[in-house]
Amino acid sequence: MSEAAMELVDVRKTIGKKEIIKGLSFTIQKGEVFGFIGPNGAGKTTTIRMMVGLMKLTDGDVLIQGNSIKSNYKEAVREVGAIVENPEMYPFMTGEQNLAHYARMIPGITKDRIKEVVEIVGLEKAMKEKVGRYSLGMRQRLGIAQALLHKPSILILDEPTNGLDPAGIREIRRYIRKLAEENNVAVIISSHLLSEIELMCDRIGIIKNGELVATQQVHENVATDNLMQVKIEVSPSEKAIEILKTEFKIQAALEGANLLFQLEKEKIPEVINVFVKHDISVYQVSITKASLEDKFFDLIGENTIE
Amino acid sequence: MSNFLKLISNELKKIYVVKSTWIMYIVLAVIIVGTGILNNTVGDIQNSYESDSWRTQLEEENANLTQEMEDETYLETYNSMVIEQNNYYLENDIQPSGYGAWHFIMENKMLLSLVSLLTIIVAAGIIANEFRWGTIKLLLIRPISRTKILISKYVSVLLFALFTLLFVLIFSGITGAILFGIEGMNPYTLLEKNGSLEYVSVIGEIISGYGYQLIILLMMATFAFMISSVFRNSALAIGLAIFLMFVGNQIVFFFAERSWAKYILFANTDLSQYADGNTPFIEGMTLGFSITMLLIYYIVFMLLAWIFFTKRDVAGN
């Protein structure tokens, strides 16, 4: 599991005088699903374009199964299936003709394989229809089918959930998990919505203004699954905040009459107990599950358009 | 099928799957049939001459033409030309081959400017459209070098030109055969060259006539292909190439006095200027010079197309 499928080494991109990607370094393991999260304009698509050789790197290198995209392009890109930005296909050709077109570009793709990927993305019924008439979600699925044709060991999907309905997202999630777990495929999924892809990722990386600001193992969060977002109405609130800080080492935020903080579920009665002992009136307590989104909201925030 | 052939088959499929390509062919077919029918009804063309009576046939024809000329003076130039040709046959005791499919094909060489036009449209779109559709991204992220993809596209343009040319030849042949019959395996005809009539092979004329035009086609299609690669914009490539094709000669005439005029592409594209009897556009130009100039232009076009296609980033617009 710890073999690197793709490695970014201090990748930089400058267009004109503007530095868009400022030294990205990270590694994606085989069989790992990596979520590439960032607000609009953070540089996700630009990074992906460099990963697949559409854009040249200003500096640094991308290694795919050990092959440099710069010096060993064909060997490197053979391992990659991708959709970059929108899943654009030839609108005047049918889904079938589009897939056949891409199948002809790589040796060894059989008719059966084409059928297989069509089934995977659930587009059997639309194969004879012109892509120009496809809905966005259908094109997204065809894009994924196209990326899977040659059984790549690295799958790169730029905002694949864009345009998919909830059922579609669930299907893709299931399929991506299966690819990673059974076929040991490394998957990179970009999105600006953490919540949409959180459930399918093993790890997420957060990019902002061309820099990787954090990476996070998702299952760590799952392990502390009982970490809750707690909202509690108390008075006097200043005293309560003080107590939380000294007794529980929790930094709580004040929102109106409510205190907001994160806490394991088991500790909640204890906190209430302590409050009562200190003569603090507790009016109501509500708890919600803390999501990664909550955790990273501050980090992601908004991209400052430079 | 080898990898490269598959790339070419992909490109050809993309050209021929769209309706507008077939509309182009239908337009060509209509024009060919139209000129054929026009020739058949308006022009009083003698289709064939019998071996025992062709002399009297020609004399009758001359008499009719002279009569016609007196009635309708506007026919004078045309009719006297035909009479002159008929007299040539009579004087040299040659039985004319008559008008038929071969002659029809020969006369349709003007359709090659239309074939050039269609080829320019295809060449202009073959790269630029991939950018417009956004499909260039999926096309390039394959284990195939950009150079190879570029060559497959260029070869496909040439194949399109070849198929369209063959279509014009064969369809003209069939239409001509149906409307006028076939005037033998290797007919000859009288053409005016250097102010006098010459008795020449029709097939030879077809080859040279179409051949000269093909050089222009090749240069303009390559030009459009280059613009398509450099600017990634098919409208610009079509517009520029067609505009230059039409005003090319005027440009040369306009600058004819300048010493550098002979280096203009269009001073060199029409190699028929060196055919016997013709005088080159600009004094002192030779066939060798023009071929060298064409080669230089061709290499520059290809090099530009290649550099821009292989070296430039495929970024969002």
Ligand SMILES: Nc1ncnc2c1ncn2[C@@H]1O[C@H](COP(=O)(O)OP(=O)(O)OP(=O)(O)O)[C@@H](O)[C@H]1O
């Ligand atoms: N061709 C270009 N020339 C100049 N700047 C560009 C170019 N392409 C992208 N950029 C800039 O690079 C930055 C990153 O763009 P990118 O498309 O990678 O963002 P993204 O993370 O994919 O955003 P989104 O979520 O909107 O898709 C943006 O600020 C954008 O303005």
Ligand SMILES: [Mg+2]
């Ligand atoms: Mg993007």
